Amino acid sequence: MPETEVKPPLAxxxxxxxxxxxxxxxxxxxxxMMAGREKRPLGxxxxxxxxGVNLTRLAPGGRxxxxxxxxxxxxxxxxxxxxxxxxxxxxxxxxKPGMCAGFPAGGVAHCLVNRTESDVLYLEVGDRTxxxxxxxxxxxxxxxxxxxxxWRFTHxxxxxx
Amino acid sequence: MPETEVKPPLAxxxxxxxxxxxxxxxxxxxxxMMAGREKRPLGxxxxxxxxGVNLTRLAPGGRxxxxxxxxxxxxxxxxxxxxxxxxxxxxxxxxKPGMCAGFPAGGVAHCLVNRTESDVLYLEVGDRTxxxxxxxxxxxxxxxxxxxxxWRFTHxxxxxx
Numbered sequence: 001m002p003e004t005e006v007k008p009p010l011a012x013x014x015x016x017x018x019x020x021x022x023x024x025x026x027x028x029x030x031x032x033m034m035a036g037r038e039k040r041p042l043g044x045x046x047x048x049x050x051x052g053v054n055l056t057r058l059a060p061g062g063r064x065x066x067x068x069x070x071x072x073x074x075x076x077x078x079x080x081x082x083x084x085x086x087x088x089x090x091x092x093x094x095x096k097p098g099m100c101a102g103f104p105a106g107g108v109a110h111c112l113v114n115r116t117e118s119d120v121l122y123l124e125v126g127d128r129t130x131x132x133x134x135x136x137x138x139x140x141x142x143x144x145x146x147x148x149x150x151w152r153f154t155h156x157x158x159x160x161x
Numbered sequence: 162m163p164e165t166e167v168k169p170p171l172a173x174x175x176x177x178x179x180x181x182x183x184x185x186x187x188x189x190x191x192x193x194m195m196a197g198r199e200k201r202p203l204g205x206x207x208x209x210x211x212x213g214v215n216l217t218r219l220a221p222g223g224r225x226x227x228x229x230x231x232x233x234x235x236x237x238x239x240x241x242x243x244x245x246x247x248x249x250x251x252x253x254x255x256x257k258p259g260m261c262a263g264f265p266a267g268g269v270a271h272c273l274v275n276r277t278e279s280d281v282l283y284l285e286v287g288d289r290t291x292x293x294x295x296x297x298x299x300x301x302x303x304x305x306x307x308x309x310x311x312w313r314f315t316h317x318x319x320x321x322x
Contacts, residue, residue, distance in 0.1 A: 010262060011260050014260065014261045049265065073211065099172050100173060102204050102207025105211070125286050
């Protein structure tokens with residue numbers, strides 16, 4: 001047993017927390033497209049297991065993800081700073097701080113794109129329902145969530161990347 | 162079939178969304194203690210099912226909840242405006258905008274209290290794991306989540322309120 005038990009903090013300043021080590025889990029050429037994106041995993045800091053919360057920063061030209069939807073997991077975003085464009089397969093919407101959007105499993109495909117000259121900062125929430133699939137209507141990519149919690153990516157015909 | 166299908170909006174201004182109809186689900190005398198609290202259910206607006214997100218406002222003197230923990234559900238809060246005090250059974254911490262806190266199932270009992278003269282605004286996230294119990298270390302109250310998704314409250318000895 002350790003002599004001193006290290007307890008997680010009661011609260012933290014979100015923007016001062018460590019970045020996620022991996023920039024993206026996408027295979028190339030999609031990995032490089034996420035170069036303008038930084039994620040700070042906030043829920044994990046406190047030991048949350050049922051959902052994740054990230055504070056994510058998009059540099060000018062950056063994007064949240066490929067256009068995608070989940071088959072089982074819900075997602076939610078709340079804009080903290082900046083003016084991203086919400087791109088979906090139902091159209092586009094300009095967002096600003098204080099606006100939010102939710103993406104139920106099986107709903108519209110979506111991503112945030114930063115077409116401005118300033119950083120965008122937003123909170124993103126997603127649950128961890130097992131057996132989830134990621135669908136990418138605009139790209140030759142398919143994702144499945146493994147039993148170990150990691151994503152596996154293939155071409156749409158099943159060939160590995 | 163309806164002639165026109167009403168689709169949810171792609172995005173909304175969080176502070177302009179409708180208030181939750183019920184002020185609190187607590188029985189008295191706890192119901193009245195929540196008089197300074199207003200919740201705007203954001204995730205529900207978009208049809209999210211796996212977790213809830215609320216934008217919650219605490220007037221001066223208001224509080225988020227009784228001191229409580231969940232046995233199965235995780236919770237997370239992010240402070241948007243104002244300076245609430247996070248009260249836990251491990252101590253108190255002063256919060257300010259941009260700070261966040263997470264409360265894993267079975268972790269510290271917690272609530273936010275607004276001891277200032279200004280409103281507090283925060284986002285709260287909680288999942289919907291079934292079979293959850295609410296534990297209230299400072300009050301004669303016990304809660305269990307029914308199969309219909311509603312909370313049942315009793316005294317700690319099981320007597321109904």
